[in-house]
Amino acid sequence: MIPAANLPDILPLFPLSGAVVLPRARLPLNIFEPRYLAMFEDVLKTRERLIGMIQPVDKEAEGALHGVGCAGRVTSFTETDDGRYMISLTGVSRFRFLNKVEGFVPYLQANIDWQEFTRDLGGAEHDDGFDRDGFLVLLERFFAVEELDTDWDNLKKAETEMLVNSLSMLAPFSPEDKQALLEAKTLSARRQTLLTLMEFALRRGDKGGMMQ
Incomplete structure (x- = not known):
């Protein structure tokens, strides 16, 4: 865990549509663009090794x-023979984007504020209203409709926070839906949003003749 006092006011940002990371969950990334290779190499020189993942608003609004x-936090990486990096980020805390910082680096940096999300640093979050059995039944139907494979044994054993956050990051939802999951105030609210999105996908499957 990184102490709040060690969180920087300026953060290098990696804008990537459809990619979010949540506290204590892991996000794999393939780094190959020259500006992000430079960012990664600079990040490795810092104490906390933090990269800010953020989504563009849409493809039409350039830079927004x-x-x-x-x-x-960069927790592992491997360099490939062709000069790319395969890295793993472990989520630390959400932040509020304030404004871009002009500088002499080829990648984006921004002033950010952590104050809204101090709970993210407080250790694993719990969801007392979580119905695991019902959730897994719905999840299995959702995976069948989306034709997704998973390791069900490990999935069933996963802690609630890791289960909900990992699915929020990796399930095939739209960038807008992933942003809603990212911004959910509590784990319970994120779980409820996740259920709503899966139920919507199942209803859409029924109308399309995909569910029997």
Whole structure:
């Protein structure tokens, strides 16, 4: 865990549509663009090794970013023969994007504010209203409709926060839906949003003749 006092006011940002990271969950990334290779090499020189993941608002609004992102700490990386990096980010805390910082680096940096999301640093969050059995039944139907495979044994054993956050990051939802999951105030609210999105996908499947 990174102490709040060690969180920087300026963060390098990696804008990527459809990619979010949540506290204590892991996000794999393939780094290959020269500006992000430079960013990664600079990040490795810092104490906390933080990268801010943030989504663009849309493809038409060039340079416009969502107001909330999440910082991840580089916890592992491998360099490939062709000069790319395969890295793993472990989510630390969400942040509020304030404004871009002009500088002499080829990648984006921004002033950010952590104050709204101090709970993210408080250890694993619990969801007392979580109905695991019912959730897994719905999840299995959702995976069948989306033709997704998973390791069900490990999935069933996962802690609630890791289960909900990992699914929020990796399930095939739209960038807008992933932003809603990222910005959910509590784990319970995120779980409820996740259920709503899966139920909507199942209803859409029924109308399309995909569910029997």
